[in-house]
Amino acid sequence: MADTFKLELLDVTKEFPSKGKKVTALNNVTMQIPDHKFISIIGPSGCGKSTLFNIISGLDQPSFGQLVIDGEKVSGTSGLVGYMLQKDLLLPWRTILDNVILGMEIIGVPKKEAKAQAIPLLEKYGLKGFEHSYPSHLSGGMRQRAALLRTVLYNRDVILLDEPFGALDAQTRSNMQEWLLDLWDDFQKTILFITHDIDESIYLSDEVYIMTARPGTVKHRLKIDLPRPRKPNIITSKRFIELKDEALTLLSEEVFKSQKMELIQKAVQ
Ligand SMILES: Nc1ncnc2c1ncn2[C@@H]1O[C@H](COP(=O)(O)OP(=O)(O)OP(=O)(O)O)[C@@H](O)[C@H]1O
Numbered sequence: 001m002a003d004t005f006k007l008e009l010l011d012v013t014k015e016f017p018s019k020g021k022k023v024t025a026l027n028n029v030t031m032q033i034p035d036h037k038f039i040s041i042i043g044p045s046g047c048g049k050s051t052l053f054n055i056i057s058g059l060d061q062p063s064f065g066q067l068v069i070d071g072e073k074v075s076g077t078s079g080l081v082g083y084m085l086q087k088d089l090l091l092p093w094r095t096i097l098d099n100v101i102l103g104m105e106i107i108g109v110p111k112k113e114a115k116a117q118a119i120p121l122l123e124k125y126g127l128k129g130f131e132h133s134y135p136s137h138l139s140g141g142m143r144q145r146a147a148l149l150r151t152v153l154y155n156r157d158v159i160l161l162d163e164p165f166g167a168l169d170a171q172t173r174s175n176m177q178e179w180l181l182d183l184w185d186d187f188q189k190t191i192l193f194i195t196h197d198i199d200e201s202i203y204l205s206d207e208v209y210i211m212t213a214r215p216g217t218v219k220h221r222l223k224i225d226l227p228r229p230r231k232p233n234i235i236t237s238k239r240f241i242e243l244k245d246e247a248l249t250l251l252s253e254e255v256f257k258s259q260k261m262e263l264i265q266k267a268v269q
């Protein structure tokens with residue numbers, strides 16, 4: 001039997017108009033993601049990672065190629081996946097509870113039922129006592145947890161997280177990684193996760209896609225064959241260090257190319 005995938009990007013290319021010309025942000029990206037996997041995507045800044053998520057979420061359409069979810073071609077269809085944008089903000093005028101149920105409200109879950117579902121989860125995931133607080137009264141880590149819970153409660157099989165922990169300090173970030181792995185385990189979702197942190201990508205994932213400099217394409221798919229459950233000290237294991245070395249070598253080639261490109265562009269402007 002042929003392999004089945006939860007989500008497939010088949011030769012996805014994305015062009016944007018820019019100053020009367022075309023800029024290719026993504027070029028022939030192919031990814032085949034099995035169900036229930038944790039997949040990270042790393043690549044130089046500007047290589048098209050967020051663009052890729054915009055396409056998967058249906059906010060944007062590929063210029064060429066296809067997005068397939070559950071075997072169906074769905075390019076340009078929104079509402080099929082949960083998406084936490086790179087700059088996701090909680091609405092400052094809504095309490096944490098009201099923020100967390102926003103996704104459910106959008107899909108038509110009655111407010112009372114949505115709250116009944118959300119309250120035990122706020123307790124379980126460390127936000128007990130803050131249900132009726134406003135986002136400005138919470139720490140950065142708590143706000144990120146609330147935004148993540150909102151994405152999970154939107155109740156889609158696939159969740160896209162665009163650098164969710166980028167702005168957090170190292171200790172909070174490490175706690176959030178544990179928290180996210182628990183959540184992934186509890187909810188059995190397929191997670192696609194963008195990060196600039198190689199350690200984070202390896203620690204969390206089943207596979208790490210390394211993208212090239214713009215136009216972004218898949219440079220390498222690194223299978224993470226570390227046993228689960230993983231504990232933070234796995235980052236000192238021999239295998240972890242080997243994987244990190246491989247990822248770092250591939251990524252730094254691309255970061256170097258991308259910086260060179262930027263300098264050339266500045267010089268000719
Ligand atoms: N709506 C748009 N119109 C024109 N160009 C765009 C648009 N969105 C993205 N781009 C361009 O596409 C390229 C990829 O951008 P994107 O935001 O996807 O990169 P990224 O990999 O997410 O970067 P970062 O790591 O900095 O978040 C960039 O050159 C960007 O300027």
Ligand SMILES: [Mg+2]
Pocket residue numbers: 049050051086162
């Ligand atoms: Mg981005």
